[in-house]
Amino acid sequence: MDLVASRRYKNASLVVLVLLVFCVASRFLPQEQQTVSTITNREAALVNARLATVGGVIDFGPSGEIPVDYAKPIPTFSNIHVTSYKNTLPNPYVTSSENVTAYQQSILTFLHNPKSGGTTLKFCLQKLSRFLGKDNPLLVTPVSREATQTGFMNGVIKPEDHDIMMGGASLGVCESFSSRRCSYFTIVREPYDRMISHYFFCKEGGESSISCDNKTIEEFAIDAGSIFFAQLALTVDCRCENNCNDLSKQPWHCSNDYKTYYANAEHKEEMLQYLVQHLDKYFAVIGLTEEYEVTLNLLQHTFGLPFHDRCHETRQNAGSYGTQDKRELDEKKTEALKAMQASQRVKEILHPDVVLYERAKEIYNIQKTKLFST
Template identity: 40%
Template sequence: MSRITCWLKSLALVALILMAIGVHVTRKHLRKLPDTMAKIPSKRYSVPVTENLTPAEPSTNRLEASLDSDLAALIEAGNALPNFFLKRRGQDKAAYRNISISFVHYPKSGGTTIKDCLIKMASKAGKPDPVLVFAKNVANTKEQMLNGELEKAKIFMGTNGFTLCEYLHPKRCAYFTMLRDPYDRMVSHYYFCKDGGQSNAPCQQSIEKFALLVRSIFLHQMASGVNKCEQDSRLKWSCASKRRSLDKIVNYNSTKEEMVLNYLERKLVDTFAVVGLLEEYETSLALLQEALGLPFYDECITEFSNSKINNTDQRALERIASKKKLLENEDVRKALDADIRLYRKAKELFEKQKERSRRYWKN
């Protein structure tokens, strides 16, 4: 019996020893396990983690990578002076005096009055007449600028006034504009056309269909200014008259168009020396006069040009009803979304400009 007992005890001891060795080996293997797993390719985890991250904010580099490089450079507006009230920083006020200026005319937003005012100011100051820039002559204007034929010109204005500052490099230049609620602007545009005013879109149709043809004008004014310009063997510049629309530049890709819009929203403060609003016309003139040192308020306050509006009570009621139709139409809202967003941003900038303006608080 004693031999059997001793034998059983020996077996138990051996078992305990083997168990101890097994635990040690297992622990040692577990410590190495992560390194081993790291070397094993797994289809489940092969998707890069970055695909789940929120996309970075658009930048010039992103624009250049995703869009036409010429468009990216132009909407960067690197030669334009930033907002006088909000981004001037260490620059002296003198940097905004006696420089070239370009008025970006957003139609039916008080722009004709501003253009008439600019002509009057230039005449009184003995300066060359302002250069009117529109779709049919913008390529020729850029050729003249590049070839040094407009050296004396100081004032540019028109619906195609944006991007011109880039053709004046290295001379600095300032953009300014007057904006308006896009729905009100569309109603004004529609009835201006019906009263015989010029319009690219036909107005012998409902205002909703008219709005769907016109769409967001300001977005396309800022992002469709690419005219291909090249030098010939004599170093003379020539610019192609045909420009590509934003739709074609982004190849009808809504994601890329959204990228451009987001970028332009942020760039308004860097691109425009002053942003005015028709709804606060007098204050806008005062801000322009303070920033650019030209008598906008003194010369323009008593004028209001291009008033072909039939201001009868019946027409006023028609306008109210027309705006209501636009506001209730989801397709129209989408068509005007870009200008609505840019206008909302412009209103924020306008309030900040007023806060910084000395003239505004004095009055």
């Protein structure tokens, strides 16, 4: 190779090397945000109505300027829009500087995680509603969530009429309005233990949205999935159907959106990490099934209502067995746990709930420590 050709080869190699380094490095550099200078009042209303369903609204400037931090996607896929939860009170034991009155005046909203003591707590909430002189709490299930949120968006359901809401799809419903703030709370259970309880409860004829007919515990767990993760990943899409320029025409319609839960593995992991980091922003109180009495005390202390005083002796959906029957059932549960732990697919399926449970325990222990130090 002559000298000129050698230099050209070295220069070309250098260019390729520089381009390669730039491409690799650019993956780890902050991406330049796309900015839009202004937005119309109608567009602002539409955007905030949509964002209200996923946890926050945007403070647009007086001339419609879009805030600088709005364009940041956290994480980087489309299902997470904002990190602001302006109508949701965060956990006062971990992050909040809110005063006690804010929690006691908020709408209490219970996210029911199946077979985690939630049915017992729903009976407790009915008692507390009567204690407050109110009707039964507003029930928000996956079936009723769309109609409930549409009702709030259109003003048909009024926040001032409800002091307590509860159900398996209640998380996020309070972001449909701004006239009252809300405090979410939940009770969680060790995921494998929860799944085994769910399975045998179903086998004994208990109500279950997941069929257990002719299924092993592994098949049941795979069908059920990480239920707590699914509850947190649910978003509700609210759209303006007509007369969008006149918000008084009640044009909103909301529908459930599960695409985050069924996303690919990479996006689900991003979503999981996001939820772990924000769990104390979602829930004012997180309780544990394994420490139900302390959980009731936490709720009573936080919200100023007699959770423990009126409900500590009430238990629902708890099996009643003779000594022999209980021994046999315990043996079956032990074998079921071994079968689940031996299944790689079950481990993958329950991974999100295991991670969330570990973070929930950390938050619970902080709450418990501060409760007993007061």
